[in-house]
Amino acid sequence: MIIEDIALAKNILMQGNLLAIPTETVYGLAANAFDVAAVAKIYQVKNRPHFNPLILHSNSLERFTHWGIHLPESALLLAKAFSPGPITFVVPKSDAIPDLVTAGQDTVAIRIPKHPQTLQLLASLDFPVAAPSANLSGTVSPTSAQDVEAQLGPQIAAVLNGGRCMVGLESTIITFAGGIPKLLRLGGLSIEKIEQVLNQTLDKTMLINNENPQAPGMLSRHYAPQTPLYLDAAENHLGEASYAEMVFIGFKQKHPKIIGSNQIILSESGDYAEAAQNLFAAIRKADTLGKKLIIAELLPEENLGLAINDRLKRAAVKAQI
Ligand code: TXA
Ligand code: MG
Secondary structure, three states, rough: EEOOOHHHHHHHOOOOEEEEEEEOOOEEEEOOOHHOOOOHHHHHHHHOOOOOOOOEEOOHHHHHHHHOOOHHHHHHHHHHOOOOOOOOOOOOOOHHHHHHHHHOEEEEEOOOOHHHHHHHHHHHHOOOOOOOOOOOOOOOOOOOOHHHHHHHHHHOOOOOOOOOOOOOOOEEEEEOOOOOOOOEEEEOOHHHHHHHHHHOOOEEEOOOOOEEEEOEEEEEEEOOOOOHHHOOOHHHHOOOOOHHHHEEEEEEOOOOOOOOOHHOOOOOOOOOOHHHHHHHHHHHHHHHHHOOOOEEOOOOOOHHOOOOOOHHHHHOOOOOO
């Protein structure tokens, strides 16, 4: 059920039920974080491994402080610049937060999403919500209420409609657990912007790559469509499929051989933010065309191109697993 009413949304959460909420990044599957039975439903509905912790969402830093969660100086600097916005802070956990939310870790991830309805909803609650992306574990994150409804509709109480997500990629995650800030996940806020505010280069040694999934949840194959997706040249796949049986996801330019109706261009003007906003819908659409395979083009490794490429690589078929 897709709803518009924030009072109804609040009731659903207060009763311990699951509500999908809009954010600027992707839709989240929210539950009262202090209600362990409600949080357990998140893992169950998403089919999410229990070792993969959830992000806490609320509407202000003061509220997190009230729940015993404190940000170090550098995190405060970033929060001041970018929150509400597409950034998540991993910091020491407090006793108020149930272990199920953090999957037993002694750190907790917190975020203030930038979305008017959701901020209004969060402000009206006397608890934070735990909210992973509102998709089945391992599949593409939803960027519209309809995406959520199509995949999880019957299993959750409602989806609060907040339109299409403006950013389109999950938040950038930084951990402050070890003292200096370290990047954990590339996301909707570019590294360049973060480094500018920190006035130093960000430690990327914890960044999870496909060979080294060290943080929970950062499994290499994620965001995966049903149709095999490849990142190399279409020509290499002519043994498996003709050009008519391929779909192309490109940055700004069409593929010269693949037919027009099978092409999805992320941003004709070459705008990274627009490309990010369109990425997950493009992967979904490519999948529904029901062709033999998808060819996707990697973007330049800068700005949001880095995060977009990260998602494309996780969506791709691996040569060896
Ligand atoms: O933009 C977003 O971050 C969206 C919206 C809904 O806010 N949420 C989201 O949640 O992408 P999810 O659960 O799909 O991804 C959160 C990631 C997971 O990979 C999880 O392992 C990591 O954050 N994470 C959560 N808590 C953590 C912690 N304490 N330490 C390290 N990683 C953590
Ligand atoms: Mg997710």
